[in-house]
Amino acid sequence: YVPTAHGAASDKPAGVVALTCFELRRQGLVDRIVLCDMYGRRMPEVRATVQRKIADVYDGLDTCLECFPEDDVDQEATAYLRALDTMSPGDAVIIFVPDDLHASVAVAAAERRLHVLLAKPAVKTLDEHRQVLDAVAATGVLACVEFHKRWDIMYSDARNRARQLGPFSHFSALMTQPKQQLDTFRLWAGLRSDISYYLNSHHIDLHSWMVGRSSRPERVVAMAATGVAEQKLGRPCEDTISLMVQWRNGADGSYGTALYTASWVAAKGDCHTQQGFFYMGQKGEMRVDQAHRGYSGASDTEGYASYNPLYMRYTPDANGRFAGQSGYGFMSIAAFLKAAGDLNRGVTSLGELRRRGELAMGYEGPWAIASGAAPMYIKLYGSSGIPSSSHSSNLHLVSNCGGNDNGGENCGGTDIGGERDCGSSEGVFRTAAVVAAAAAAVETTDVVGESKHDDAIEAVGDDKACQ
Secondary structure, three states, rough: OOOOOOOOOOOOOOOOOOHHHHHHHHOOOOOOOOOOOOHHHHHHHHHHHHHHHOOOOOOOOOOOOEEEEEOOOOOOOHEEEEHHHHOOOOOOOEEEOHHHHHHHHOOOOOOOOOEEEEEEOOOEEEEHHHHHHHHHHHOOOOOOEHHHHHHHHHHHHHHHHHHHHHOOEEEEEEEEEEEEEHHHHHHHEEEOEEEEEEEEHHHHHHHHHOOOOOOEEEEEEEEEEEEHHHHOOOOOOOOOEEEEEEEEEOOOOOOEEEEEEEEEEEEEOOOOOOOOOOOOEOOOEEEEEEEOOEEEEEEOOOOOEEOOOOOOOOOOOOOHHHHOOOHHHHHHHHHHHHHHHHHHHHOOOOOHHHHHHOOOEEEOOOOEEEEEEEEEEEOEOOOOOOOHHHHHHEEEEOOOOOOOOOHHHOOOOOOOOOOOOOOOOOHHHHHHHHHHHHHHHOOOOOOOOOEOOOOOOOOOOOOOOOO
């Protein structure tokens, strides 16, 4: 819950997660809904917001919520444990909390045999990554990350079309949001997470989803711009973070490059998030402008705007009901909950869900992280530009499909694990830990190049207000 006039984002007037769950309750997929925070005294305000922005706007939705902690509790950081204890194995948990709390909540849920959907990033550190994967593997539950762009028809089409364009050559993505985001996320911006975790994770996942079966990232460089956020917040905080990543193609050993850039100091424009990407293969290229879908308008109150009902359609239909079931924001959450229900009924399996490759599942494929595998050496640099040998790290990758040092000799024959016979879906827990080294290079060094944290590798992302 974000206590601002526009909520988490100006383009999400009724939110996403709660509205989706209320509609799925109307459809019969969801029954009991439990809302957990750590501040009980603001629960009445939360329920009032749900009434005003959802119940009063859409006909036919039951917006009843059970809330933890109770309304008279000032603060209870572990209220989520009590909430989880009221649930039954096979129930589902959707986790949208600050990035550094993802792992503890996800592990607690998995240990109770509850299916887990995490906001991006799944986690921030390699140790947390392993903790979550171990807990999920031990209980056999479904664990996914909510990368809703996978359900954007243009992005999913581009993912499939990329296979026809030859080996990967170049990818560049840009996501920017206006300065008001620094007010919205004042409590954690630059402290518990940053703009690269928050926005770059979207296109890192998309790019990995496109080429992860045939290429792997091998070198990462990061740079940041500063000035606006530090002045606005009164503390160190990056304005814009760019990650430059070199990828290697397995088929011929050729190289590709990628540039992922995210910023939250843009000027207010015609839409909340300016975003899109360019993809080049050795035999062709594609461009997607996700910010502008050919639909714009103007009003006396809002001025000129570009609309995107393909994400969430907030305008009620002619009968006053919610009509956004085909939006990719809705579909992402609905797909996870349907998959969890199918698993409970025994009509599908984790292996089958991975084979389909839509959900960003906890990865078990050819570049899963494990010890004892071929090392990838990652060097971090201080602000002086001098390599910090004491904070460099080896990231070990291993293929579950083969036995050679580079992974996957039995899975297709290429020296990076060739995925032809693997059947595994590329997922979010994989590339995040590799590309995250770039985020670490930015956020873990101070002005003299000393590390602020013990973790040399951290994973990227977070989603609380971007589409």
